[in-house]
Amino acid sequence: MDHHVPTPTTASTCTPETAQGRHLFEVTGYSKHRGMGHEKFIRSGTFFVGGHQWSIRFYPDGITDKDYISVYLELMEEKEGSKVRASCDLKLVDLTTGLSASVHRTGPRMFNSGDVSKFAPQDGLFKKRSEFEASVYLRDDRLVIECIVTVMTEPKVSATKLPTKIEMPPSDIGNHLGKLLEEEECADVTFSVGGETFTAHKLVLAMRSPVFKAEFYGPMRERSTQLVTIDDMQPAVFRVLLQFIYTDSLPDMKDLVEDVNCEMIRHLLVAADRYALDRLKLICQSILAENLNVITVATTLALAYQHNCNMLQDVCLEYITSSDVMDAVAATEGYKNLKTTCPSALADAFEKTMKLLRT
Incomplete structure (x- = not known):
């Protein structure tokens, strides 16, 4: 006589692990930085997110087109070839309200300190100069760049386990x-x-x-x-x-x-x-x-x-x-x-x- 034997069920869970940080880079005297020339940039202070070092580059005269200002996030790693999976959101702060608006989003993708992928974005057309200089993002010859970096670390996988309890509904x-x-x-x-x-x-x-x-x-x-x-x-x-x-x-x-x-x-x-x-x-x-x-x-x-x-x-x-x-x-x-x-x-x-x- 056959007896039905229940199939044992086990479970494990994979959840993403991330680290996020925000950096504000204030640039005063914007007009005095104009005329530096293409490929000349101002670098923010370095900051750490997810155990990695980052900085912001600001090109007042642009890098590929003089009609645009250029802004980049850069992975700053001493060890060449360091790879980090991350995303970023580069914003400009409205100096009349204090609120920020996203100009460029990247990722998630790999940042490699050994090649151009260490920069985001991958082009220099961050913001059209005429629009920027007439906007609320430039006041009293001053601007504030906000950068939010999210680093994806190794996903966390729980130990395999048997379901041991009946799930309770949330309080209503x-x-x-x-x-x-x-x-x-x-x-x-x-x-x-x-x-x-x-x-x-x-x-x-x-x-x-x-x-x-x-x-x-x-x-x-x-x-x-x-x-x-x-x-x-x-x-x-x-x-x-x-x-x-x-x-x-x-x-x-x-x-x-x-x-x-x-x-x-x-x-x-x-x-x-x-x-x-x-x-x-x-x-x-x-x-x-x-x-x-x-x-x-x-x-x-x-x-x-x-x-x-x-x-x-x-x-x-x-x-x-x-x-x-x-x-x-x-x-x-x-x-x-x-x-x-x-x-x-x-x-x-x-x-x-x-x-x-x-x-």
């Missing part, structure tokens, strides 16, 4: 609470924010925020809390705040981060501090820290001091004092405001700079 309580907010069922409080109204549930708000808990259920609560007016907050910010309270998540982060200078994230951090939503406050700090640039750092630093964001303060001070951007930062509107609204931040930056000089 946020979906249910999100529907409760959308459908407004059993809502018992209405908010008026900047001319717009929002309905919500006192119990949910009190569960998530000690400020709302005190307002709705504390000893000093108002007798009538059916309508609550909130001043000094934009309706769009309050809408995102409510979504986080109910679902513990934010909408598409790409839309929030691409907002001019992360303005929405700043407003959201202020709202999180106001309602003691500590996790949201940390998330906002993390996003602002990851998107620092010359234009935004002074404004972000002032915000960090005003709302007791110690980790964000440290990141901003480190950015200002450990890179050659202080002159560019000092020329921004955010820095001028920082001098009047938060002089203690400048004092801390000065002390940090002096400590670095002494070491």
